[in-house]
Amino acid sequence: MRATMRGMTNAIRTRGLTKRYGGRAVVDGLDLDVPAGVVAGLIGPNGAGKTTTLRMLLGLVRPDAGDGSVNGAPLGRPAAYLPWVGAMIEGPAFYPGLSGARNLAVQAALGGLDPAGIPALLARVGLTGDKPFQRYSLGMKQRLGIAAALLGDPALVILDEPANGLDPAGIRDMRGIVRSINDDGRTVLVSSHLLSEVQQVCDWLIVIGDGRRLFQGPTSELLAGGGDLEEHYLSMFTATFTATEGRSS
Ligand SMILES: Nc1ncnc2c1ncn2[C@@H]1O[C@H](COP(=O)(O)OP(=O)(O)O)[C@@H](O)[C@H]1O
Ligand SMILES: [Mg+2]
Numbered sequence: 593m594r595a596t597m598r599g600m601t602n603a604i605r606t607r608g609l610t611k612r613y614g615g616r617a618v619v620d621g622l623d624l625d626v627p628a629g630v631v632a633g634l635i636g637p638n639g640a641g642k643t644t645t646l647r648m649l650l651g652l653v654r655p656d657a658g659d660g661s662v663n664g665a666p667l668g669r670p671a672a673y674l675p676w677v678g679a680m681i682e683g684p685a686f687y688p689g690l691s692g693a694r695n696l697a698v699q700a701a702l703g704g705l706d707p708a709g710i711p712a713l714l715a716r717v718g719l720t721g722d723k724p725f726q727r728y729s730l731g732m733k734q735r736l737g738i739a740a741a742l743l744g745d746p747a748l749v750i751l752d753e754p755a756n757g758l759d760p761a762g763i764r765d766m767r768g769i770v771r772s773i774n775d776d777g778r779t780v781l782v783s784s785h786l787l788s789e790v791q792q793v794c795d796w797l798i799v800i801g802d803g804r805r806l807f808q809g810p811t812s813e814l815l816a817g818g819g820d821l822e823e824h825y826l827s828m829f830t831a832t833f834t835a836t837e838g839r840s841s
Contacts, residue, residue, distance in 0.1 A: 601627070601664070603626050603627065603781075604661075604779075606622055606623060606659070607658055608621045608623065609622040609660055611648060611655055611656055611803075612656045618644050621804065622641075622658070622804070622805055623805060624798060628779050629777070630774075631771070631793050633781075633782055633790045633794035634781060635786075635787050635797060635798065642783040644803075647681065648667070651671075651674065652681070661673075662677065676744075676746050676748060678742055678743065678749045678750070680738055680754065683733075684740060686733075687725060689725070691722050692719050692722070692728070692739075693714060695725055695740075696739060696740060703744060713742055716772065717735040717738050721736075730762075734762075735765075737754075748778065748779045748781070749773055749779070751783070756784070782794070787799075787822055791811065794811050795810060796809070799814075799828055
């Protein structure tokens with residue numbers, strides 16, 4: 593984690609960020625602050641609105657209300673900040689017949705990016721890059737997706753559920769990769785539906801349920817209430833669930 597957790601700068605800031613589908617707010621007035629230099633975890637059960645939130649930050653989904661900034665540039669002008677953002681969202685697309693290395697070369701060419709760093713990027717994520725993508729395991733696909741997200745030497749890296757579906761060893765490797773990306777001085781925002789997958793690597797946590805923010809702050813603050821983190825996490829959803837039941841009856 594970098595010194596910037598003092599609160600001088602935010603890599604991501606949103607106020608009242610909202611997205612509705614079919615009249616339902618799936619992201620509901622989110623106020624997010626991700627300090628520059630941290631590994632931040634966006635945590636919530638399936639359907640909580642994590643991917644929709646990340647898509648809005650990346651200019652892929654247009655918010656229905658609210659505003660914000662990424663790397664200091666307004667959310668409404670993604671072209672102003674996207675050159676410094678790398679992302680992997682929901683199963684990145686690669687050419688099945690091309691090797692990992694060739695796929696990265698294609699993406700670099702399409703993005704006008706320097707391909708010189710590709711061998712080092714592959715080594716960084718633990719791939720040799722010579723097998724065709726169609727023969728990659730899920731973990732290898734996730735690793736290649738992360739390498740692709742790093743191609744443009746981004747200041748902010750957004751990874752949507754990079755540990756999803758991996759075995760314990762794969763999850764451990766993923767945490768190591770996330771940590772090494774942060775050691776380079778990059779801010780990382782990583783989502784997960786399981787707190788336990790990412791809590792060890794996160795300096796900063798945002799917990800959401802039903803599109804609403806349930807907690808935001810340093811991981812240590814969530815821990816400070818006593819008990820373990822997972823217990824706190826679960827109790828937040830129990831509270832939400834009870835409140836929701838109360839409303840609908
Ligand atoms: N394009 C869409 N059209 C309609 N509903 C959507 C769309 N995208 C997401 N949703 C709904 O929004 C909710 C939040 O989805 P999502 O952001 O993918 O959650 P998460 O990533 O936390 O699992 C879910 O109920 C999902 O079905
Ligand atoms: Mg999702």
